[in-house]
């Protein structure tokens with residue numbers, strides 16, 4: 001059991017580093033070919049839908065990191081836009097209150 005925990009403790013940073021260095025890996029469905037043999041014999045090779053013909057697949061942590069980064073960027077732009085709108089509304093309301 002302790003060996004298992006040790007293996008996980010050592011394996012996780014190694015895997016994380018690997019995901020940073022090489023975020024993609026060969027598609028497991030087509031073996032990095034981008035296409036796979038047809039269902040029947042002598043039928044043409046078919047486009048791999050899993051990797052969309054690229055033969056590369058992003059590793060799971062890389063995909064999660066990309067999703068989090070995208071969500072953070074979206075949140076940042078939306079909050080900036082909301083702040084700008086609030087400032088615009090405040091500026092529009094201020095002169096009216098001064099004139100009255």
Ligand SMILES: [Zn+2]
Nearest residue numbers: 027030048051
């Ligand atoms: Zn594939």
